[in-house]
Amino acid sequence: MIFVTGGSGLIGSFLIAALVARGHAVRALYRRQIPASAVAAAIEWVEGDLRDTLALQAALRGVTHVFHCAGLVSYAPQDEDALLQTNVEGTAALVDACLAQPGVRLCYVSSVAALGSAATAAEPLPGPQVVDEDAKWDLGAEHPAYATSKYLAELEVWRGVTEGLSAVMVNPAVVLGPADWKRSSTRLFRYAFQEHAFYTPSSLSFVDVRDVVEAMLRLALDTAISGERYVLSAGTVPLREFLTQAAACFGKKPPTVAVPGWAAELIWRLEHGRSLLTGARPLITKDTARAGRRPVVYGSHKVQQALGLRFRPLADTIRWCCAGLQPNYPASGAVVVS
Numbered sequence: 001m002i003f004v005t006g007g008s009g010l011i012g013s014f015l016i017a018a019l020v021a022r023g024h025a026v027r028a029l030y031r032r033q034i035p036a037s038a039v040a041a042a043i044e045w046v047e048g049d050l051r052d053t054l055a056l057q058a059a060l061r062g063v064t065h066v067f068h069c070a071g072l073v074s075y076a077p078q079d080e081d082a083l084l085q086t087n088v089e090g091t092a093a094l095v096d097a098c099l100a101q102p103g104v105r106l107c108y109v110s111s112v113a114a115l116g117s118a119a120t121a122a123e124p125l126p127g128p129q130v131v132d133e134d135a136k137w138d139l140g141a142e143h144p145a146y147a148t149s150k151y152l153a154e155l156e157v158w159r160g161v162t163e164g165l166s167a168v169m170v171n172p173a174v175v176l177g178p179a180d181w182k183r184s185s186t187r188l189f190r191y192a193f194q195e196h197a198f199y200t201p202s203s204l205s206f207v208d209v210r211d212v213v214e215a216m217l218r219l220a221l222d223t224a225i226s227g228e229r230y231v232l233s234a235g236t237v238p239l240r241e242f243l244t245q246a247a248a249c250f251g252k253k254p255p256t257v258a259v260p261g262w263a264a265e266l267i268w269r270l271e272h273g274r275s276l277l278t279g280a281r282p283l284i285t286k287d288t289a290r291a292g293r294r295p296v297v298y299g300s301h302k303v304q305q306a307l308g309l310r311f312r313p314l315a316d317t318i319r320w321c322c323a324g325l326q327p328n329y330p331a332s333g334a335v336v337v338s
Helices: 008-019 051-058 077-099 147-160 185-194 211-222 239-251 259-277 287-291 301-307 314-324
Strands: 002-005 026-028 044-047 065-068 105-109 127-130 166-173 174-175 203-208 228-232 235-238 297-299
Touching: 002 008, 002 185, 008 026, 008 211, 026 051, 026 105, 051 077, 051 235, 065 077, 065 211, 077 105, 077 147, 105 147, 147 166, 166 211, 174 185, 174 211, 174 314, 185 211, 185 239, 185 314, 203 211, 203 239, 203 297, 203 314, 211 301, 228 301, 235 239, 239 314
Parallel strands: 002 026, 002 065, 026 044, 065 105, 105 166, 127 297, 166 228, 174 203
Antiparallel strands: 203 235
């Protein structure tokens, strides 16, 4: 039996489908509603809170492998506490539950954000920054709350390893796949489809969700590697290049107007003030305004050497995503604005 958290998310949903296709029995955690999917009926669903260690211990009875895909991704200041509760406290509770179940093996989905790159500088920095698994977290630097939460969550996994847990981690870049395009990274495709004119002169490091799932399955099920983390990134491109390719795939016009750095700095400050006055979530935050100012190249040589994994090129991923996102298109062909 294999246990999965975050089964309704992009990575978790594709992972569950791959596990079922491999013939594995799957048990998955949900909080409010069982996600609708083609394989949902084949899953043993367990309702519970990720921070409830006792409930997790019960859910892990008979389980041999755990894939921890659940997590909160947010750069809104209002979510700082929620990030710590979900990403850090939730991971700590799951690690404790795994330690209480002898023989369980854990695969944790972290993020390249946990590597602590300096990609959110106020001013563009010269030259690309090369980051891999050996990157050291700078305790004196300013980090987004999301990145900090993933770093602290990794520390919980390392704690488990020191206490005897067999665990491996993956650090994906921006994961691309056909899913709800109002959520997570898939919103990038929605942005391209809606023919927005503006783009930021930043970079995007990406990886196909199918490659992420393949790496997780092979690392967790086909090897005994423990106490290691692996960067999963197929490459880095200017954001405009990604949006242009996605727009072309949809038959839409690409963005053409670059937002200068000073304008982004002004906008996030105005949005911060608006959110304080109204309680609404800012459309852009300091972290999102500054993301990608310095190109970051994430090295994936370690996973390529360990598994012989070849990442899909961006063009193939975009074509696959556009085809899979067709049910999201308005029937009339009009551009959706919300």
